[in-house]
Amino acid sequence: MTALWLGTQHRRVNGVGSIILEREAAELCMQKHRDRWVALNKIASRLSTRYKQLGRVVDLNDTIALRREGLELRLQGHPDRSTSLNNLAVDLSTRYNQLGVMADLDDAIVLDREALKRHPHRSMSLNNLAVHLSTRYNQLGAMADLDEAIVLGQDAVDLSLPGHKDRSSSLKNLASVLYTRFMQLRQADDKNSLFNIYAQLVDAPQLVSSTDLSAARAWIRVAEEFQHPSTLLAYETSLRLLIHHLAALPPLPQHLIILKERSSSLAVDAFSACLRRGAYVRAVELLEQGRSVFWSQLSRLRFPLDDVIASGPAGRLLGDEFTQVASLIRITLNSRCADQHGPLCHLNLEMQRIIINIRELPGLSRFLLPSLFSDIRHAASEGPVIIVNASRCGCDALVVLHDRDPVHISLQITQESVRDLSVQLHASTERAKKFDVTRELGSLLRNLWDHVVSPIVDFLLTTLPLQSRIWWCPTAEFSVLPLHAAGPCRKGERNLSDLYISSYTPTLSALIRARRPAPSNTSGGRKRFVAIGQANAIGQLELHSVGTELANIGQHIGGLASFTQIEDPETCISRVAEELCKSEWVHLACHGLPNRIRPFESAFALHDGHFTIERIMRCEPENPQFAYLSACHTTVGDEESPDEAIHLASAMQFAGFRSVIGTMWVVDDGETNKITSTFYKHMVDESGCLDHIYI
Known part of the structure; x- marks a missing residue:
């Protein structure tokens, strides 16, 4: 029956089908589960998800109707009644935010109060009621609602000890209502309490959630508004939480896109805040810490565990432990377990132990800490x-x-x-x-x-x-x-x-x-140089000078390096990835295809498709030194977040290549050939060897 429901759901999302089919699916689900409440709750959850995706109020109305029906099946004293109360209150609050009907907000508050009576020591119930009371104050201006919201918010904070999954949310909510009351009454005690609350974010655990990041960003906004002395501490805390949050995520592009959004302008704003306060050294440290933060975690630069694992057997063991505990923390944070506090506290303590041990390894005292000026x-x-x-x-x-x-x-x-x-x-x-x-x-x-x-x-x-x-x-x-x-x-x-x-x-x-001495190679002292050319990529204009360009490079480089040239049909994605991994010097002559909306899809046009930034990220070059990107737009980055430098040139650099030459705009095919030929004439040091250091 689940498969039938999902099929019906799919057709409804695409504009086919009707609520009658949903009801029929519901009846089938009820027959299977023999529990009307379970069936109603499942259908309501799916409708709620669809509302979030499509924004159709009819789905939200149906969700609320099903939640009310389910609540009637969970009478006083039933262990699942609290769940029904919370779910219905949340959906009513959502509809209030959508339509502005005060009755929905009032009903949500009534339901919150009953849920709180059933679980007086549950931080989520305290938070929900406090948020809804604060929302009603914003609409009606009843100071009693705001005062009660502050009391409830403080209770939620008191129940959410450091390491609790709801702590940052409780701190952020309480700070928000304190801010609202200060702006209304201008009482100094509220302002002091507000920043005392935010300062508790400094004690966030080693690995954190997106809620911690959101709370820290809220601290920045308020501190900047009041030009408060804690402004730089707010930036420092936000950057530290961002880096720790990233350390707990698998290095996948979808996670990097989310983090790009969460880190947008954070580093440059921190830099500016330091300059305005004359803290020039701190400005450099914070910018270095926060700029291109996900790139910095993906390489050596890329990911801090690389250096840990490379330090020896003890480092490899600690690196494995770090990865395992980080995975368990992610699983626990995403679970629906009612009591996550105990497991999270234990895991965070274990993570702190691992980090302390890593920092005792030679050269790793700054692991997960910002670089010093x-x-x-x-x-x-x-x-x-x-x-x-x-x-x-x-x-x-x-x-x-x-x-x-x-x-x-x-x-x-x-x-x-x-x-x-x-x-x-x-x-x-x-x-x-x-x-x-x-x-x-x-x-x-x-x-x-x-x-x-x-x-x-x-x-x-x-x-x-x-x-x-x-x-x-x-x-x-x-x-x-x-x-x-x-x-x-x-x-x-x-x-x-x-x-x-x-x-x-x-x-x-x-x-x-880039200036560190390069490891010795295994080619008898001769550098491995690959010249890659694709003149006739599918869907692109022909590049007439690619063949001549590669031939000229071969004349300059052939006697100085172990030279490999691949062109046209040979330039398939798998072959190019292989060459990048084993060559020290790389020259790419092809079309560059920037994607300013989805920057991880920016690519080089090869014979069998697009060699994207995402694919480059998966390469692990052995001893990368230099890359010349003879293609258009290789330094064109993200339209919305230009500071993150997500473009083809930076992808090559953060993949490990010490020096990279890229282009800022369209380059003429013929002129490119002249430039590259002149360039390679001068890439020889006093001893007659290839040298990229002075680029």
């Missing part, structure tokens, strides 16, 4: 790293130097104006396919120079010799702008490229890692 400042050992940040509170540059504290430069441009520049750039590069846009690009580069790069250069000229190396670390909307090409673009005046040699890095840690 004393360590990450080494990124500037060969030239300054210039962090350029855009947030809703303003735009700034912070120059990280190796031998002194960072230098702050306030930029006279707004986040909205930076966004406008990125839109203009995208439009110009699209028009460049058919028209001459030299004048448009010149105007854009002048604006970028006047409002962003010129003030930074004014400082550099006082401390740095001309033709020195500098590294740009752009964030947010700056990530898609060609800072290296900025200049007055007028005859007789010098552009940035005439003054300094620019490179980019997504994080300071990535730059440090």
Whole structure:
């Protein structure tokens, strides 16, 4: 009968079928289960799920009708009556939020009160009633509702000890009603209590849920509103909870997309908050901790367990224990067990023990902790790293130097104006396919120079010799702008490229890692170099110069490396993945296909399909050193979250390649061939070996 119900459900979702079929399915379910309440509850749950998917009020109405019918079957004293009360109250509250009928909210409160009488020490019942009373206060303004909501909220917090699954939810709800009463009465005690409540989030367990993250973000919003002294602590707590939450999740793209949404703008806002308070060193630490947070957990950079497992037998054992306990915590959090508090407390204590033991291993004292500035400042050992940040509170540059504290430069441009520049750039590069846009690009580069790069250069000229190396670390909307090409673009005046040699890095840690000595290879000292070309990908315009490009590379590289060339039919996804895993140097000449809506689907166009970022993430290169991406748009990232740097170039870098060359827009097929040929002529060090360090 379950299969029949699911089939009926599917047809109804797609606009076929009727409520009569649902009732028939319900009767069949009842015959099987011989328990009308169980059948009604199952059907109501499915209708509720469908309402959440499609937003059809008729489904919500049917759900409530079935819940009422089920409640009548669970009389006073029945052990399942509390479940019926809670479910019906939640659905009535949902309908109130949808339609605004006060009777639904009043009914929900009545049901909450009865559920609370049955379970006076249940934090969920306390929370539900407190939230519904607060909602009614917002509608009717009865202070008695708000006062009672605060009392109930405090009771819920008192019952939810650290480690309890409902604790963060209880803290967030109580803080919310305290905020509401403070805004109404302006009593200092409420404001103090509000931030005392939020400060308890600092004691969240090692592995946390999305509710913990939501509560910490609420703390940030309120702290920023009042410019409270706890603002930086709120950011620090949010970033720490985000990283611990990620550590408990399997590294799957669907989880990364969720975390991308939860981490959106967090790092850049934390950076801006630190700058506004003069905490420049802390700004670098928090940005490094939070930026591209899921990438940082997927690589070595990627995932912190890699270093743990690589440390030796003890590390491998602890890494296995960490993974196992993290899995058990996920299972427990997602279970419907009535009492999760005991198991979660035990698991969190076990996780804390494992983490403490990991931190005692050599070189792992900072496991799951943010990097210290004393360590990450080494990124500037060969030239300054210039962090350029855009947030809703303003735009700034912070120059990280190796031998002194960072230098702050306030930029006279707004986040909205930076966004406008990125839109203009995208439009110009699209028009460049058919028209001459030299004048448009010149105007854009002048604006970028006047409002962003010129003030930074004014400082550099006082401390740095001309033709020195500098590294740009752009964030947010700056990530898609060609800072290296900025200049007055007028005859007789010098552009940035005439003054300094620019490179980019997504994080300071990535730059440090790129400079580490590469492990010795197994090819008799010769690097393994693969040149991959796909000129005739299905559905794409033919690239006429790919064959010539690969041949020219072979002439430059053939005597310096173990050189492999694969083209057209050979460039299937499985073969390219295999070559990436065993080659130290990689050159890809093909179409780049950015996807700004679903960035993990951005891809290289190969013979048998799309070689996506998701597929790149599954590669485990043995000794990756350098990748040249001779394709269009390889640094075009997520439209909604540009700071997360989810694009093809960053995917290659965080897969392990120390240096990566990518493109910001469409590149001409013929010109690309000339550029790559010139480039490889100069990729030989003084000893006659290939060298990527100075890229």
